Amino acid sequence: MPNTRIRVPKTAKAGDAVEIRAIIQHPMENGFRLDSQGTAIPVEIITDFTCTYDGGEVFSVKLEPGLSANPYFSFYLKATKSGPVDFRWVDQDGTITTATEQLDVT
Amino acid sequence: MTDQSDSANWSRRGVLAGLGAGVMLLAMPVRADDASVAQAITDTFGHTPRRDGKITLKLPPLAETGNTVPLTVTVDSPMSNTERVKRVVVFANRNPRPLIAIMTFGPKAATAEFSTNMRLSGTQDVIAMAELSDGSVWQTQVRVLVTVGACDTLQLRY
Numbered sequence: 055m056p057n058t059r060i061r062v063p064k065t066a067k068a069g070d071a072v073e074i075r076a077i078i079q080h081p082m083e084n085g086f087r088l089d090s091q092g093t094a095i096p097v098e099i100i101t102d103f104t105c106t107y108d109g110g111e112v113f114s115v116k117l118e119p120g121l122s123a124n125p126y127f128s129f130y131l132k133a134t135k136s137g138p139v140d141f142r143w144v145d146q147d148g149t150i151t152t153a154t155e156q157l158d159v160t
Numbered sequence: 161m162t163d164q165s166d167s168a169n170w171s172r173r174g175v176l177a178g179l180g181a182g183v184m185l186l187a188m189p190v191r192a193d194d195a196s197v198a199q200a201i202t203d204t205f206g207h208t209p210r211r212d213g214k215i216t217l218k219l220p221p222l223a224e225t226g227n228t229v230p231l232t233v234t235v236d237s238p239m240s241n242t243e244r245v246k247r248v249v250v251f252a253n254r255n256p257r258p259l260i261a262i263m264t265f266g267p268k269a270a271t272a273e274f275s276t277n278m279r280l281s282g283t284q285d286v287i288a289m290a291e292l293s294d295g296s297v298w299q300t301q302v303r304v305l306v307t308v309g310a311c312d313t314l315q316l317r318y
Contacts, residue, residue, distance in 0.1 A: 070270075071270035071271055072270070084257075084279065084310075086256060086311060106266075106268075107268050108268060110266055110267040110268040111264075111266025111267065111268060112265075112266050112268040112269050113263065113264070113265060113266060113269055113274065114263070114264045114266065115261055115262065115263050115264070115276075116261060116262040116264075117261055118257060118259050118260055118261055119257055119279075120250075120252060120255055120257055120258075120259065120260035120261065120278055120279050121260060121261055121276065121277065121278055121279065122227060122228040122229075122276075122277035122278060122279055123227070123228075125276065125277070126275075126276055126277055127274060127275070127276050128274060128275040128276075129269065129273065129274040129275075130269065130270040130271040130273055131268055131269065131270055132268055132269065132270035133270075134268070
């Protein structure tokens with residue numbers, strides 16, 4: 055399972071815009087590189103990223119090989135009530151990586 | 161002797177021009193042309209008319225390496241229930257694959273803003289387009305100078 059690092063503030067005031075950052079360790083092979091034998095390394099990417107919170111979607115991305123290795127996203131969530139912020143990455147081979155962080159809204 | 165007479169027939173100018181053209185062909189990597197960018201844009205947005213404005217694209221004017229170019233996209237939108245940004249699409253007009261990523265903002269997004277890192281194959285324009293909930297499409301583009309492209313470090317030239 056690839057390493058993920060996410061940053062969600064511990065607490066927030068209701069109605070606040072909260073910055074969320076998420077990164078996953080992944081080579082994002084673009085399919086144009088050659089290995090030491092001179093054969094092309096096939097494309098290997100994460101295809102989807104989704105962040106959900108309070109029963110709704112916050113931000114989602116359809117990734118392409120044009121994104122850097124270890125794809126990173128930062129975006130803003132509208133704090134409404136305390137609950138988990140869920141992250142989900144889908145690899146092209148179907149592997150799903152998830153991460154969760156608790157957000158307390160005061 | 162026949163060789164000599166053959167080469168004598170070639171004018172000096174013609175040979176130089178030929179060499180120059182050859183070198184240019186070798187030096188010019190085959191990259192996406194404007195047609196493929198236009199195709200990628202049409203695939204994503206159809207033929208919706210696009211207007212300039214509303215969207216801000218923040219990129220470094222000069223990137224040392226094309227492997228990781230940070231970008232921030234901000235769309236001027238209240239993000240209310242009725243008026244919001246549906247999606248933002250980023251294109252790079254000289255990348256072998258012009259489409260970089262499609263971002264969608266859900267109902268829990270506070271602002272229409274995000275940051276990420278992208279690859280650039282060389283100096284080129286980065287284009288960001290935003291589709292709002294009323295169906296209108298807005299665009300902006302920023303030129304980035306890339307010292308070493310994400311693809312120049314590879315043995316394979318395309």
